[in-house]
Amino acid sequence: MSAEAEAHGVGVIRSLTCCCCGGGAGRWAQHWNRDRGYGICRACLDGPYAGSDPAELASLFGTEGVNYAGPATLPADAEARVQALKSLWRADPALSASLSLSDKLAAIAEARKFDGVVM
Ligand SMILES: [Zn+2]
Known part of the structure; x- marks a missing residue:
């Protein structure tokens, strides 16, 4: 890897911001042809x-499943799972109270996983 590529963080897996809508683009490897910290979200690819x-x-955004989410990792799916968890906690205050904030954040992170990829 060239020093320039290294400084750009090419290949480094990080939480990316969508260069199109400014929303979250998931945790993926930095693509060489994108500004550092930017990727593309699935909703924009599909829109x-x-x-x-x-x-x-491929030139703009890199490789599906490496630099951005494949169709199976739609953020909408992940959000639906997170919402299901939150309504579970809302429906059961005793359960909700028994969980610490870090427990809940861990559960939410888990709910966002799909095929082993954290959104
Ligand atoms: Zn987007």
Whole structure:
């Protein structure tokens, strides 16, 4: 890896911001052709970039499942699982009270996992 690529953080897995909508783009490897800390979220790929030339997508955003989420890791799915957890806690105050904040954050992080990938 060149010093330049290293300074850019290419390949470093971090929480990325979507370069298109500014929302969360999940935890993926930094792509060389994106500003440091930026990636693309699945919703934007399926929206504004739907039907784009695969070679162009590869140049802009890198590789699916490496630099951005595949179709199976839709943030909407993850959010639905998180909401289900939260309504469980709301429906059962005793259960909710028995959990510390860090327990809940860990459970939420777990709920966001899909195919072993943390959103
Ligand atoms: Zn986006």
